[in-house]
Amino acid sequence: MMRRVEELLKEKVPIGVLSNTHGLEGDMKFYFFSNVPSLATKLTEAIAYNEQLKKFVMVRFEKVRKAHEYYIVHLVGVNTVAEAEKLKGFVVYVDKSFFPKSKDGEYYFFELFGAEVYDESNVNLGIVDDIIETGSNDVLVVKKGKEEMLVPVIERYIVSIDKENKKIVIRVPEWME
Structure with missing residues (x-):
């Protein structure tokens, strides 16, 4: 199982974590790992993985908005607090191709x-x-x-x-x- 997880995530980059619920409509707090904030609003689809549960979930971002040191996100199909609760702690991974090519002298x-x-x-x-x-x-x-x-x-x-x-x-x- 661990080898399958490593293979699945090999070409992926962790970009943030779904940390907690926000409000009553299934919105969640999302702590974004990148120091390029404009990328957060470009999120569409990603893989979310919970190490503790050993569980993968495909997520689609419907809305992303900045709030303090985190973002508030709404995921397609997550419309209640109970549904959002199930995703707490999931780390969101995107393809490396999601990032614009870094220039010489710059790096991700x-x-x-x-x-x-x-x-x-x-x-x-x-x-x-x-x-x-x-x-x-x-x-x-x-x-x-x-x-x-x-x-x-x-x-x-x-x-x-x-x-x-x-x-x-x-x-x-x-x-x-």
Whole structure:
């Protein structure tokens, strides 16, 4: 079962989570993961998956509107609080093709997750396990075994990012040497 889930989600990107009900008409609060807010209003169809329940559901977005730090969404066929309750906690996945192609020097987080990280001598330092948004710049969390390295995504430390081959070459920060 786990392998089927991985295969189904392989070309998908988590874009948000249906967190709670909103009102009496089946609307839901939707926390959007992307930092490109204009994409939220372009949502039409997606796969929703609940890890705990091991359950997939196809969802179609009928309405999406911004509200505070989340969105209020109405899904086709979800018209009551009881129906919306059943979708709480489902993570919404879209095809990678949903995202506009990133330009040179830009990236979506999903393009970097799992990328192999090397130093300038071609020594493998690990893989990108997470990305932290700090406000001024992103920070790559590179893991190898139990070791973890934090690398700021700034010109001083990033030599190259090959999104196609998932390979990043860095200049090792002086505090790591």
